[in-house]
Amino acid sequence: MVNYRSGAENIPLQHINKEMPILVIVYDLRNNDSVVTEKRINYGDAEERKWLGRISFWAFQNHCSVETIALADAEAEIGNSK
Secondary structure, three states: OOOOOOOOOOOOOHOOOOOOOOEEEEEOOOOOOOEEEEEEEEOOOOOHHHHHHHHHHHHHHOOOOEEEEHHHHHHHHHHHHO
């Protein structure tokens, strides 16, 4: 289990890795958690973070859930399921 320290999310952007590929998956909660969209983004890019905010806002208004996972972890999970 990962230990969360309160305030850890407030690290200034200059300290964030500029290459942070993540997988974003939006699920429809009213339709057996079917996948609405799936997109790989670079969280280190400001425009792609804005997209994540916009898709999250849309999802919250449309009874959907947003999952984010580091791409390295997502690929490892896919590899382990084979």
